[in-house]
Amino acid sequence: MLTVIVDYESGNLHSAEKAFQRMAREGDAGDVLVSSSPEDVARADRVVLPGDGAFPACWKELHDHRGISEAIDEAVNGKGRPFFGICVGMQMLADVSHEYTETPGFGWIGGSIEHIAPTDKALKVPHMGWNDLVLDQPHVVLEGIETGDHAYFVHSYHFHVANTVHLLAHVDYGGDITAIIGRDNIIGTQFHPEKSQKAGLRMIANFLKWKP
Amino acid sequence: MLKTRIIPCLDVADGRVVKGVNFVDLVDAGDPVQSARAYDAAGADELCFLDIKATHENRGTMYDLATRTAEQCFMPLTIGGGVRSPDDVRDLLLAGADKVSFNSAAVADPDVVARSADRFGSQCIVVAIDAKTVSPGKWEIFTHGGRRETGIDAVEFARLMTEKGAGEILLTSMDRDGTKQGFNLPLTRAISDAVPVPVIASGGVGTLDHLVEGVTEGHASAVLAASIFHFGEFTIREAKDHMAKAGIPMRLT
Numbered sequence A: 001m002l003t004v005i006v007d008y009e010s011g012n013l014h015s016a017e018k019a020f021q022r023m024a025r026e027g028d029a030g031d032v033l034v035s036s037s038p039e040d041v042a043r044a045d046r047v048v049l050p051g052d053g054a055f056p057a058c059w060k061e062l063h064d065h066r067g068i069s070e071a072i073d074e075a076v077n078g079k080g081r082p083f084f085g086i087c088v089g090m091q092m093l094a095d096v097s098h099e100y101t102e103t104p105g106f107g108w109i110g111g112s113i114e115h116i117a118p119t120d121k122a123l124k125v126p127h128m129g130w131n132d133l134v135l136d137q138p139h140v141v142l143e144g145i146e147t148g149d150h151a152y153f154v155h156s157y158h159f160h161v162a163n164t165v166h167l168l169a170h171v172d173y174g175g176d177i178t179a180i181i182g183r184d185n186i187i188g189t190q191f192h193p194e195k196s197q198k199a200g201l202r203m204i205a206n207f208l209k210w211k212p
Numbered sequence B: 001m002l003k004t005r006i007i008p009c010l011d012v013a014d015g016r017v018v019k020g021v022n023f024v025d026l027v028d029a030g031d032p033v034q035s036a037r038a039y040d041a042a043g044a045d046e047l048c049f050l051d052i053k054a055t056h057e058n059r060g061t062m063y064d065l066a067t068r069t070a071e072q073c074f075m076p077l078t079i080g081g082g083v084r085s086p087d088d089v090r091d092l093l094l095a096g097a098d099k100v101s102f103n104s105a106a107v108a109d110p111d112v113v114a115r116s117a118d119r120f121g122s123q124c125i126v127v128a129i130d131a132k133t134v135s136p137g138k139w140e141i142f143t144h145g146g147r148r149e150t151g152i153d154a155v156e157f158a159r160l161m162t163e164k165g166a167g168e169i170l171l172t173s174m175d176r177d178g179t180k181q182g183f184n185l186p187l188t189r190a191i192s193d194a195v196p197v198p199v200i201a202s203g204g205v206g207t208l209d210h211l212v213e214g215v216t217e218g219h220a221s222a223v224l225a226a227s228i229f230h231f232g233e234f235t236i237r238e239a240k241d242h243m244a245k246a247g248i249p250m251r252l253t
Helices: A014-026 A039-041 A055-064 A068-080 A197-208 B032-042 B059-072 B084-097 B104-108 B112-118 B152-166 B184-195 B210-217 B236-245
Strands: A002-006 A031-037 A046-049 A085-086 A111-115 A127-132 A150-154 A157-161 A167-172 A176-183 A185-190 B005-013 B046-049 B077-080 B099-102 B125-135 B138-143 B148-153 B168-173 B197-204 B222-225
Touching: A002 A039, A002 B059, A002 B104, A014 A197, A014 B059, A039 A068, A046 A068, A046 B168, A055 A068, A068 A085, A068 B210, A127 A167, A127 A176, A150 A176, A150 A197, A157 A176, A167 B032, B005 B032, B005 B210, B005 B236, B032 B046, B032 B059, B032 B077, B032 B168, B032 B184, B032 B236, B046 B059, B059 B084, B077 B125, B084 B112, B099 B112, B104 B112, B104 B138, B104 B210, B112 B125, B125 B184, B138 B152, B152 B168, B168 B184, B184 B197, B184 B210, B210 B222, B210 B236
Parallel strands: A002 A031, A002 A046, A046 A085, A085 A185, B005 B046, B005 B222, B046 B077, B077 B099, B099 B125, B125 B168, B168 B197, B197 B222
Antiparallel strands: A111 A157, A127 A150, A167 A176, A176 A185, B125 B138, B138 B148
């Protein structure tokens, strides 16, 4: 079993690598490899797409790594491999992002990326820190996670899902903020599971044994 | 609902915690990684390492610390001290930091914040502001550990930093730092109300009520403290319970 964390030079992969490695070791879930090679993605049993920073920059970096987005597409949509998008890696599942400029996404989960505009003007943007999850639907990867568990967020834009059937969890920040989305073999979190202590590590462990 | 964060800060020099952390039975109270693990277990919301003796020669020890901490603590880590360029940010992020804090370099060249935020995103760029009261209701920036005055207005500078792309402001009152008399609340409030990004209040915490005031009167999104936690006067849990009783949303799990 091989889990590949896609490295396209977007931010800090060290903690994601360590968190996935630790849970893979504890769950006997094989190897975890950080790689920017399409060949590694092609042979992966599971694919993790992280992402920090601005959407347009991440999207461009991803596509500047020749062959990598095609390899991810083939793994996820061709072979049905389990896929985990984190933060901007989750946002890339949308049809389009409006961060700075209009940038297309993969369009695998309908929706758009919009600026956070809390109704309460005293609320700061970025939405930064620990917020408590409200689970909207059960999911195998959310086993052991309950409404009220905290996760660590840091973002200024969020995912408006077109169809709530894809919304697995949200948090409240002057309005609903999408926290977890999914369909079929795809799951994504706006928060950082690798920074979310117990609940985050649990989700990673669940993902590593998920057979969608 | 978003919770108010409590952030213990460890001053580090040459890879060792200055003065040590004595709130639990650590085998080595001077080892930052052991301290970080203890704070992780104690429920701290984030950690901050400040390299107070940052020189070019000893950068390696900080990268090593970041790496070893990130291997063991699955919580957010901010590192500051001696950060001068986007490449410094990159090196610290790659080593395992989640956020990197600029201080004197941002005063000398505000555009270093813009260049870093453009490259890595605002979410990981913190600007640490050290301010002193110069007259009632007026505060100015001091650099080099509070020794060098700049004549720059602290509120204006905080606004400028967020325009340049800072995602968070770490505000230390140099008047209060180390006094245990509480945060400089008018300063904290002036800056928190002036910028759209979260402000971390720092400098002067001596009691748990001081933490509460930083949020209720200072409007801070997070509170940072060092000695009250390091020397076991209060646990993170006691601080959180106290703040929660005062009506502040806290992460208690």
